[in-house]
Amino acid sequence: AQSAAGHRVLLWARDAQAAATMAATRRNTHYLPEAELPAALALTSDLAAAVAHGDDAGQGLIIVATPMAALRALLAQLPDGARVLWLCKGFEAGSGLLGHEIAREVQPRLRVGILSGPSFAQEVAAGQPTALVAASEDEALAQAAVQAFHGERLRVYTSADPVGVEVGGAVKNVLAIAVGTADGLRLRAEAAGDVANAPGLNARAALITRGLAEMLRLGLSLGARAETFMGLSGIGDLVLTATGDLSRNRRVGLLLAEGKPLAQILAELGHVAEGVYSAPTVLARARERGVDMPITEAVVAVLDGRLSAVAAIDRLMGRQARAEH
Ligand SMILES: NC(=O)C1=CN([C@@H]2O[C@H](COP(=O)(O)OP(=O)(O)OC[C@H]3O[C@@H](n4cnc5c(N)ncnc54)[C@H](O)[C@@H]3O)[C@@H](O)[C@H]2O)C=CC1
Numbered sequence: 001a002q003s004a005a006g007h008r009v010l011l012w013a014r015d016a017q018a019a020a021t022m023a024a025t026r027r028n029t030h031y032l033p034e035a036e037l038p039a040a041l042a043l044t045s046d047l048a049a050a051v052a053h054g055d056d057a058g059q060g061l062i063i064v065a066t067p068m069a070a071l072r073a074l075l076a077q078l079p080d081g082a083r084v085l086w087l088c089k090g091f092e093a094g095s096g097l098l099g100h101e102i103a104r105e106v107q108p109r110l111r112v113g114i115l116s117g118p119s120f121a122q123e124v125a126a127g128q129p130t131a132l133v134a135a136s137e138d139e140a141l142a143q144a145a146v147q148a149f150h151g152e153r154l155r156v157y158t159s160a161d162p163v164g165v166e167v168g169g170a171v172k173n174v175l176a177i178a179v180g181t182a183d184g185l186r187l188r189a190e191a192a193g194d195v196a197n198a199p200g201l202n203a204r205a206a207l208i209t210r211g212l213a214e215m216l217r218l219g220l221s222l223g224a225r226a227e228t229f230m231g232l233s234g235i236g237d238l239v240l241t242a243t244g245d246l247s248r249n250r251r252v253g254l255l256l257a258e259g260k261p262l263a264q265i266l267a268e269l270g271h272v273a274e275g276v277y278s279a280p281t282v283l284a285r286a287r288e289r290g291v292d293m294p295i296t297e298a299v300v301a302v303l304d305g306r307l308s309a310v311a312a313i314d315r316l317m318g319r320q321a322r323a324e325h
Pocket residue numbers: 014031065066067068069070087088089090119120121122270271272274
């Protein structure tokens with residue numbers, strides 16, 4: 001998309017063979033087979049060259065489009081003052097940190113922001129209409145993201161709430177696993193011709209809405225603004241990921257409901273499902289702050305193999321009655 005917008009884009013891949021194959025075939029057959037790479041897109045496996053190109057003496061934009069697990073190492077290699085946006089969504093496993101917290105820890109002199117929102121990569125690559133949000137405490141950087149990416153097929157809004165945008169992106173992945181699991185149970189029940197007691201469409205709407213309440217509670221406790229969760233990176237991405245079958249996190253849930261072991265699901269997926277890695281850290285950070293996140297808690301227990309999908313629904317339904325807000 002950036003090439004199409006007329007920018008000089010140099011795409012870095014850590015694997016030299018993969019970079020060479022993409023340069024020759026103009027396809028990324030493993031990760032995005034449907035898309036033809038634009039002719040103007042250059043490729044390299046030389047990180048220093050990619051960083052120098054993206055930094056462009058502080059005038060360019062570096063976009064980190066790796067899983068969350070690679071963000072820390074990449075940020076540490078960027079020069080002082082570089083302008084960087086990342087696309088990854090999650091809490092770092094182990095440290096439990098969000099992207100902007102990692103940046104503050106490893107490279108406080110970067111100018112940082114997040115590009116997030118409901119955006120399946122396949123649809124973006126196909127030029128299908130998409131709306132995103134660029135979030136940064138640095139207003140000029142958010143505007144630079146708009147300059148770079150906003151166009152006929154991609155609307156980019158700005159936000160000054162990176163905390164809210166990152167919490168939304170991280171928590172919606174966990175909730176998509178929950179909704180995928182419930183939908184998987186429904187599909188199984190329908191196939192067996194016995195839907196009595198199975199979670200249906202009512203349950204899906206309840207999980208999305210009560211999940212949004214969990215996201216909001218955690219976000220507020222971390223300093224986010226409430227209105228961010230009503231936006232593209234909150235409810236927008238939650239609806240997309242929880243209900244769209246292109247979602248890898250939703251697919252993890254669908255397969256958990258079939259009783260498949262998590263290790264097998266992840267091996268077959270071939271892509272990252274960030275919710276699997278974020279779920280325990282979301283829960284840990286929520287507990288630190290005394291925030292109640294029962295759906296997240298159920299997802300963690302199902303992923304750990306401590307609770308079956310059916311028992312998770314029963315546990316959520318069996319909770320004590322309370323006020324909605
Ligand atoms: N695929 C999508 O529709 C969207 C994904 N995201 C987020 O973007 C991030 C990346 O997602 P995808 O690209 O879809 O995942 P993916 O699993 O499909 O692809 C990951 C890519 O990162 C590379 N990679 C993995 N580990 C790396 C490392 N240590 N160093 C350098 N490169 C590494 C892989 O080779 C591959 O090219 C995730 O945090 C995801 O939540 C955000 C919006 C949409």
